[in-house]
Structure formats: structure tokens, C-alpha cells
Amino acid sequence: MRRFHFSLHSIAARLFLTAAALSSAILLIAALLLTGYYRRNAEDVFEQRLGVYLRAIVADVSQSGEEGRTGPGQLGDPQFELALSGWYWQITRLDGDNHEIKASRSLFAERLPKLADLGVEPEVGGFRRGSAIGPDGRMLRIVERVIDVGDVGIYLVQVAASTAEMDHQIARFRLSLLIAFGLLAIALALATAFQVAFGLRPLRWLQRELVAIRRGEQERIEGDYPSEVAPLADELNLSIAAARDILERARTQVGNLAHALKTPLSVIMNESDAMPGPLADKVNEQAAIMRNQIAFHLDRARAAARAVAIGGTTQVAPATDALLRTFGKIYRERGVVFSGGSPAFRFLGERQDFDEMVGNLLDNAGKWATKNVSVSARAQQPAIPGGRGYLVFTVDDDGPGLAPEFREAATARGRRLDETKPGSGLGLAIVTDLAAAYGGSLRLDTSPEGGLRAELTLPGF
Numbered sequence: 001m002r003r004f005h006f007s008l009h010s011i012a013a014r015l016f017l018t019a020a021a022l023s024s025a026i027l028l029i030a031a032l033l034l035t036g037y038y039r040r041n042a043e044d045v046f047e048q049r050l051g052v053y054l055r056a057i058v059a060d061v062s063q064s065g066e067e068g069r070t071g072p073g074q075l076g077d078p079q080f081e082l083a084l085s086g087w088y089w090q091i092t093r094l095d096g097d098n099h100e101i102k103a104s105r106s107l108f109a110e111r112l113p114k115l116a117d118l119g120v121e122p123e124v125g126g127f128r129r130g131s132a133i134g135p136d137g138r139m140l141r142i143v144e145r146v147i148d149v150g151d152v153g154i155y156l157v158q159v160a161a162s163t164a165e166m167d168h169q170i171a172r173f174r175l176s177l178l179i180a181f182g183l184l185a186i187a188l189a190l191a192t193a194f195q196v197a198f199g200l201r202p203l204r205w206l207q208r209e210l211v212a213i214r215r216g217e218q219e220r221i222e223g224d225y226p227s228e229v230a231p232l233a234d235e236l237n238l239s240i241a242a243a244r245d246i247l248e249r250a251r252t253q254v255g256n257l258a259h260a261l262k263t264p265l266s267v268i269m270n271e272s273d274a275m276p277g278p279l280a281d282k283v284n285e286q287a288a289i290m291r292n293q294i295a296f297h298l299d300r301a302r303a304a305a306r307a308v309a310i311g312g313t314t315q316v317a318p319a320t321d322a323l324l325r326t327f328g329k330i331y332r333e334r335g336v337v338f339s340g341g342s343p344a345f346r347f348l349g350e351r352q353d354f355d356e357m358v359g360n361l362l363d364n365a366g367k368w369a370t371k372n373v374s375v376s377a378r379a380q381q382p383a384i385p386g387g388r389g390y391l392v393f394t395v396d397d398d399g400p401g402l403a404p405e406f407r408e409a410a411t412a413r414g415r416r417l418d419e420t421k422p423g424s425g426l427g428l429a430i431v432t433d434l435a436a437a438y439g440g441s442l443r444l445d446t447s448p449e450g451g452l453r454a455e456l457t458l459p460g461f
Contacts, residue, residue, distance in 0.1 A: 011203075012196050019192040027181050027188075038173050046166050047129065050143045053077075054127075054159045057089055058147050061155055080104040084136045086162030088112060094146065095154040110135030112158050115144055131163075138162045202229045209233075213240065214348065217313075261294050314354045316345040316391065316460070320375060323359055327373075331366040338362065342377035345391050348459040349438050357434050360427040361395045361454045368399035372449060379461065390440065391460035399451035407444040431456065 079087035083106060090103040090112045101111070113132045116122075120130040126145050134140035144158040202225050209221045220240060221233045269287045272280035320342050328338045347354050365373040373395065380390040402410060411432045431454075432442045440458040447453035 012200055015196045015199075016192055019196075020189055023188045023192070024185060027185055031177055031181050034177060035170075035174050039170050042166050042170055046141065046161070046163070047143070050141065050159050050161055051127075053089065054143050054145060054157060057091070057157050057159065058145060061091060061147060061157060062149055080106050082106055083108040084110075086134070086136070086138060086140075086164065088134070088140075088158075088160045090158045090160075092156040092158070093153050094156055107135065112140075112142065112160050114156065114158075115142055134160060134162065136162075138164060202226050206233060206236075210236070262291070265291050265294075314347040314349060314351040316342045316347050316354070316377060316393075319347075319351060319354055320358065320377075323355060323362055324375065327359075327362045327366050330363075331369075334366075335371060336366050336369045336373060337371060338366070338373045338375070340375035342375070342391075342393070345377055345379065346460055347391060348461075353434055353438070354458075357431045357456060357458075358393065358395075360431045361393075361456060364427055365395050365397040365399070365452070365454070369397035369451065370399055373397045374449070380457070388439075388459055389461045391458050393456040393458065395454045395456070396447040396449050397451035398447070398449040401446060401451045402444065410444065411442060428454075 077087065079085040080089060081104070085106045088104050088107045090101065090107065092114075093100040103111070112134070115128040115130045115132070118130060118132060120128045122128050128144050129142070131139055131141055139162065140160040141163050142158060142160040144156060146154065146156050148154050205223060206221065206225065206229060209218070209223065212218045213220070220237045223233075224230075225233050265287050269284055272283040272287070324338045324341070328336075331338070362373065362375070374397075376394045376396075378392050378394075380392050382389050411428045428442070435442050435456060435458060438459055440456065443455045443457070445453045445455060
């Protein structure tokens with residue numbers, strides 16, 4: 001199946017890139033929002049856990065003060081018992097001369113920094129919350145509160161925990177989110193590619209139909225197209241039909257003009273033949289020139305009209321074989337052998353024009369060849385994908401050849417480089433003009449056989 005050439009100038013690329021960019025932006029924003037929400041939620045849960053421990057210790061200190069002791073009971077978390085585990089509590093007496101300090105075993109004779117000394121302002125209820133470097137060099141989240149237990153004393157109660165576990169959980173969530181969103185982005189890209197391919201499929205159908213028409217495989221666009229594309233297909237069918245109608249009218253008018261001019265010329269030549277003399281000879285000479293020029297320009301007009309028509313094709317192999325047989329018979333007495341052929345190529349044009357172009361080349365080669373005239377053809381790939389392909393049709397002879405300085409003159413209309421050879425001097429000029437009308441060209445070069453090589457480039461495949 002033929003695919004569109006992927007470039008920034010194609011509709012498929014623009015649709016795909018636009019959808020991919022928008023999807024990526026939406027996924028990125030969603031990832032940032034979800035990560036931020038998860039971080040805030042994790043921090044809230046972490047703060048609530050620290051708050052629960054702080055309130056438990058405050059309640060325990062207040063109760064123990066009434067009972068004559070100043071230490072908390074069991075908090076139920078073994079991390080407060082492990083040395084430098086990252087979870088700590090500390091009670092500091094603030095009144096009196098002896099600032100007694102009691103702490104969890106996890107502090108291991110270290111001390112927690114005071115948020116009040118770090119400039120953290122208290123919240124409603126006397127709580128302070130903040131971050132500081134702990135005794136093990138890790139960042140700690142600390143909550144503290146000053147409580148007054150009456151006659152027992154005034155105490156600063158602190159609970160701290162490392163944020164490493166929370167940061168690790170957030171990092172794992174971010175990684176999982178990136179993996180999930182990455183897979184989702186791939187799935188969206190595949191879905192977008194399928195959607196673009198499926199949505200633009202009618203345009204590919206239309207493209208194939210136009211290629212088939214250009215190759216002469218069908219005459220109009222067929223098929224049931226979506227409502228957005230159907231008007232375009234209908235307009236193209238109308239344009240193709242109008243072009244064919246114009247072509248037929250042009251052919252008719254050219255034919256009528258040819259008959260209208262040939263008849264008076266024939267009368268003039270017949271009248272001059274009836275009155276021999278220098279004047280009659282001059283009239284006959286000029287009338288013959290006029291007839292050749294009229295034939296040349298009428299043929300060129302026909303070819304130009306056919307060249308712009310859509311859908312005409314010619315099978316190259318049978319046309320070439322027929323021409324080789326014909327010219328082989330014409331030049332049999334001189335012993336010239338016409339050989340070669342062409343593969344199963346097709347010329348995007350009329351059979352009549354192909355016969356005229358190749359026939360003139362073969363005729364010219366037969367006039368100058370010593371023994372051999374060979375024919376070959378090859379395909380020339382389009383310069384860009386989906387562009388027009390060309391056929392390069394080559395005719396070689398083993399004659400005397402033609403010097404480079406005379407090759408351009410040989411293709412000029414009416415120029416005969418050797419008056420000893422029959423002809424009007426229009427053969428190569430006709431080939432040049434017909435090829436140009438089809439977007440092709442004629443190039444003369446030196447043949448490997450020693451004579452002249454004529455290289456005819458025509459649209460085809």
C-alpha cells in the first residue's frame with residue numbers, strides 16, 4: 001500500500017505532530033499536577049504522624065508530671081529505640097537552672113536543634129514546624145511545643161523524623177508515573193497514527209485513482225468517498241471530461257484547418273505545373289515549403305493538445321517492434337540491420353506521437369548507418385517519491401557520427417547538414433518539439449558503436 005511521504009508539508013505529518021505535541025503537553029501537565037498532589041499529600045500524612053507522636057508525648061509528660069516523673073512511656077514505634085534511625089524525640093526543661101534533657105535512645109547522646117533558635121515562628125496553639133540538619137547529617141522534619149506542667153516545670157517537647165523515606169516514596173511514585181505516562185504516550189501516538197492513517201485513507205484512494213487515470217488504466221475517478229472528499233472527486237471528474245472535450249474539439253479544428261490549407265496549395269501547384277517556367281518552378285518550391293511547414297505546425301499543435309490530455313498511454317514494446325520491422329524492410333537493400341527492443345514499458349502519450357518520434361530517429365539512423373542500428377530503453381526513477389517517472393529511449397548507429405558543434409543545429413527546424421540525403425530537415429526538429437510538448441527532451445551524443453546516439457527522454461513507467 002502506498003503511503004504518504006512523511007514531511008512537514010504533508011497533512012499526515014501536521015496532524016500527527018500536532019496531536020502528539022498536544023498529548024505530550026497534556027500528559028506533562030498531568031504528571032506535574034499528580035506529582036505535586038502526591039507530594040503534598042505525603043507531606044500532610046508525614047506531618048500528621050509527627051503531630052500524633054508529639055501530642056502523645058505531651059500528654060504523657062503532663063500525666064507523668066502529675067505522678068512525679070517527667071518522661072514519656074512507650075510510643076509503640078521501635079524506630080525510636082534504634083540508634084540514629086532517623087526518628088527521634090526529645091524533652092528539654094526550660095525553667096530552673098538545670099535544663100534537664102530526656103531523649104529517645106535513637107538520638108544516641110546527640111541533641112536536636114531548637115526551631116526557636118532557628119527563627120521559626122510559632123503557629124496557633126504554640127506549635128512550631130520546620131526543617132533542620134539532624135545529628136546523622138540527614139534533613140529532619142521537626143515539630144515542637146512548649147508545655148507548662150505547673151509546679152513540675154516548663155518543658156520543650158520535640159519530635160523529629162528524617163524525610164528520606166518520604167522522599168523515596170515520592171521518587172518511586174514519580175518513576176511509576178513516568179513509566180505509566182510513557183506507555184500511555186506511546187499508546188496515544190500509535191492511536192493517533194492509526195487515526196491519521198484511517199482518516200486520510202480516502203485521500204490515498206483518490207491519489208491512486210488519479211495515478212491510474214494518468215497511466216491510462218481508467219478514464220474517471222470511481223468509488224464512494226466521504227462527504228468531505230466526494231465534491232473534490234466530482235470536480236476532478238468534470239475537469240477531466242472537460243479536458244477531453246477540449247482536446248476533441250482541438251483535433252477537429254486542426255483537421256479542418258489542415259484540409260482548408262492543403263486544398264488551395266494543391267490547386268496552386270497544379271496550376272503552376274500547367275505553365276512550366278522559372279516562375280512555376282519557384283511557385284512549386286515555395287508551395288512545397290509551405291506544405292511542409294503547415295504539416296509540421298499542425299502536427300505540433302496536435303501533439304501539444306494530446307500531451308496535456310489525461311489518461312493516454314502507449315505500450316512501448318509492440319510499437320517499437322513494429323517500427324523496427326518497418327525500417328528493416330525500408331533499408332534492407334542497403335544491408336542495414338535494425339536490432340534491439342524495449343521491455344514492457346509504457347509511454348504516457350499517444351501511439352501516433354510515439355511512432356512519429358521514434359520513427360524519425362530510426363529513419364535518421366538508417367540513412368547514416370553503415371550496417372547496424374540498435375535500440376534500447378531504460379527507466380529513469382523520479383527525482384522525488386511519488387513524482388513522474390521517465391523512459392530513456394536510445395537509438396545508436398555505426399555511421400560517421402556528428403561533431404558536437406553541429407548537434408544543436410541538427411535539431412533546428414529545416415536545417416539539413418547534408419543535401420545529398422533525402423528529407424526536409426524537419427525530422428529531428430519534430431522529435432525535439434514533440435518531446436518538449438510531453439515534458440521530455442532529445443539529446444545527441446557519440447554512440448559506443450562509433451556513430452550517433454540519440455537519447456529520447458519521455459514520461460512513462
